[in-house]
Amino acid sequence: MEPIQDSISPRLSTIGTWYYLASQPTMSAEKSDMAAGEHVAERPGLAGTSPEVHVDAAVQIAHESQEGQYSPWTKSMFRLYGILIIAYLGGALNGYDGSLMGGLNGMKSYMNYFNKETVDQSTGIIFAMYNIGSVAAVFFTGPTNDYLGRRWGMFIGSLIVIIGTCIQAPTKTAGQFLAGRFVLGFGVSFVCVSAPTYVSEMAHPAWRGTITGVYNCTWYVGSIIASWTVYGCSYIEHDGGWRIPIWIQMVTSGIICVGVFFIPESPRWLMANDKHEQAAKILATYHGEGSMDHPIVQLQLKEMAQQIRTDASDKKWWDYSELWNTHSARRRLICVLGMAVFGQVSGNSLSSYYMTALLENAGIDDEKKVLALNAINPILCFGAALAGARMTDVVGRRPLLIYSIIFCSFCFAIITGTSKLATEDASNEAAANTTIAFIYIFGIVFSFGWTPLQSMYIAETLNTATRAKGTAVGNFASAVGSTIIQYASGPAFLNIKYYFYIVFIFWDLFEAVFIYFFFPETKDRTLEELEEVFSAPNPVKKSLEKRSAQTVLNTMNVDEKLAVRYMPRQEDQVRAARPRPSNQAQVVPGSRVRAICRKQEKINDVSPRCNGNTPCASCSASQQECTYGSEANSRGKSDLILEGVLRVEKFLHEMKATIVSPAASSFHFSPNPSHDGVFKGAPPFTDSRPAVVSPALRSASRGSFSGSPLNEIHHPQRTPISEPLYQNNYENAVLDSMHTSTTESILQWPHFEAFPSMKDDYVSIFHLEQSRPVVKTRSTVMYPYVTAEEIDGIIESFELTINFWYPTMSCGQLAQVRKLISDGIPEEDSILVCLALLTMALGCAGQVTAGLTTGTTLSEEERKRRLARRAMGDMYFDSVLKKLHVVHTNVGSTATHCLFFTAMYFAFLRRPLQAWEYINAASAKCLLLLSYSPESESEEDQECIRRIFWSCYILESDYLAELNGLPQSGIARIESSTALPGQYNTHRDSKVEEKSSLYFLACISMRRLLNRVHQLLYARDTGTALDHTRFPYVVAELNHQLDEWRDVLPAAFKFEVGFNHIGNQSTPTEHGGFLRQRYLTCRSVIYRPYLMWMLSGRAGRGEANSELLINQDSLNDCKACLDACLLHILNLRGFGQTVLVDTWICSLSMAGAMLVLLAACRIPQLKDMIPSDVLGAGDHLKQLLQSWQSVMGDPTSPSVDQSIRMISDADRFIQEVYHAGDSFSMRRR
Incomplete structure (x- = not known):
């Protein structure tokens, strides 16, 4: 029987690890050559593999099988059903006899021919002779199945049944009739061993319980045929009336005799007899949709090679000691014997063989009515048995057995009382x-609870080596029990009548108690995993425990010590020094990891940064208190970024204060003012970027703001803002929660009234996300098993992605996580366990999104590999969700880390509302810890909190930029008083750490600038975007600050901007490409007020000097916005940070850019400014976003899907405008 049949996931097509076998020594070399032998690589289906199973694959299968549903309606499944029909006929063959003899007892022609009453001692002997024949065959059925195979077992048994029928049907004497019954029982015993074994071994793994359970249900198919055949033949007066039903018994066995030559042999028997090629082909045909490389096929072949030993084929046909020579074997034998006996003596035999007597005790003796009632019973039971077969995998084996047998006892109690009343009073x-x-x-x-399990439970409790013999012994016990009950029932009914039912009332209750204490639960465990159950001191208790990854390791005989690859003990050096076989993986001891970390700490201690107390170069230059923690002794790359940040911050603080100050004056001027030195339009995208800023604004950057026209004229329409509010706003780079620069805001522009379908089809982002189903969690916690190499790969992925973009974890924390994962994750819930699981989940996410920058199309194999890693990440994350309660109740850096990483993974899942929830939770802890730092926290903990603070600041601002109206955590309101990242050992490579720190600082400064842009231009109450008298000066200075930010970027992050520099070639690194996207976003938002002004139509409404407003400079400013939008689209690539964290945000941002371009197409003056590259923008975005969706797997994000639809609609309308040629001539480059 297939060892893992109830644990194969229906979604195995997403698991790409079947083709990889671990090279590490999960077992000793001596044990690695099993039944699969030393030449596994030569066999089809196993080429290039080891006989060992990749344990990680087995764990993932067992875990996912609890939720998955593998379709039972595929072509290969229907082929499987076709061959199983032959085996199912074996169950029908047995059921035919069960109802046949019960029906013959009700036929007067039969009783008259043998001069018998309905029930007496001789009747019991006739019934029992069938079981005596079965008992005699027990010692032949097991060896026949082991030596000749399951098909030959069915053939031999069916042939013997035909012979027995030929003896019984034409009988002239009672002796010949008994002889035929004996031969019939002898043959049926072969069939009853071979057929259920064949069904269980051929059943598809995802449906083992149901398919195997249906086998015993077919007993009622034979029973129904027999009952109605007897009923029809009852109208024949002569002895042919009872002979015809006996002859018909030969039809089923005849079909089996012929049919077995048209069905394949059991693949497990073939594997046990070294016929691997045939086994692989059979599994491919019936389980793998015709593909030998199908994951299910590969896994089963490897499981068979792993589990089958030389003795599994059982050459010692006379030796049955293995059924009781160990504790595990004895506990299995108890279940086999108990199930076999209980299945016959629970009272069910009475309703089949002695239905006539039961009805007679109820006062019903009319022949036709008795036969009709006898024929109806199996029909009802058949339906119940089918339903019970499905429920075996739903409620479990033990509950079905226990509750159904208790109810049977209750039924017998009722039958006893009512039979007494009916017998004593015929009326x-x-x-x-x-x-x-x-x-x-x-x-x-009884049919619902017991019939499906009678064969299945016995087969499940036996292992491969003893399955044939154990099933035979079970049949022997069943035959003995059936013989006793059938032989005793005749005299009992004759002598004590209905009082005989009282025996079953108490016996069935005894069975319920026995099952409760001795029958383990086999649901949701692979057949191999049951070895761990039966080997336990208390198998029942063990079977009721939750399955864990260690269960799978134990099943695969993986030594727990060998699973631990990073062991920070002195033995590591000894182990590393030993000569290692070529197939063993290199092991990096934990001591070496610690040494690397210590070395890295020394490197970073050489040049400590300012801690906020000693004035640094940047703070001194800007004549303010040291706040941001830059280096005091040297002007490195980080000094340049920090000083640029300070210059931007200082000027923007003053600009914001001036704009919102009640003393500020309003004035009226053209967007192209005539002041000397004022900018003459936005600078084009060229390699040299002159800072074109008014002298007044430039003087402000040196500390004197008096020359700005913003201070000269009063603006009566503005409502003064209270001092505390605007003071808080301009000191901190807070993004207004009700700003007007989101994609939703753009869609509200009047120009989109011409596209009603876009507005009508648009659904609020909040509505879309809130209507999504909750994230499903699995019912049990199970961690993926990962090898040392995989742990290294996943943690390295985490270091180069998440911990590079948001460097919050130190080398010490990563080493701690690596050790915890390698040693085996503890069962108890703790914050450190949550952090380790989240690190692994995000590392898997990093592997899913890695290498997509080039935009190349992924092969199907590569896509499956990424989906497999996504599935592993989801398993880790699912385990975290069950443990987060310990995180919420703790206040500390590790707990804050967990909340932040949870938000990151929700961002990876494209669930913005959940990500927002955990960003807020992490921010709240940051606020608390920064305000009231515990004395027990080290400087490293404090630096960790500061870094998490800035990471939350970036993510929160990113979400606010596209979802206005979200409640803010308040984290941005203390950012001006929070030190920027300082010294922290985050990477083992000092160069990588330096790049990561610089990149982090660059992202922080850009996010702060973006927040200022939104705040100055688009804040609901104070934004100047709609005030054409003021926004030109604000736009000019913001653009100047943006260019200064770009100027101070390190060489590794430098990028070129322009239509001649599209793609990856113009940036040295992926990170530079991502920063360029940030730059273009900021530039498009900065210059958008000009486009809004042009689209509003105020330039041509005849206002004072309105004709002067539309000049080349103002059009160039509009073009700056359009070029930034288009370049933002064309330069988009599969940057790791974009795909992993920002897919949702990016899709909305790109939809907004396409909407801006569409709106511009409707203005004649702007049409000719749009380059022809816009014609490929829509297809470029759709291809990228859809490919990211496919790599991520299901479910897709409804918000992203809507953005793709909006992009497609905008692209279609742009194409229509272009091809219509309505005074629209696209500018060609």
């Missing part, structure tokens, strides 16, 4: 009808 029809009703109810309940 009491109510009692008779009640008796009949509960006889049927008993049969239905």
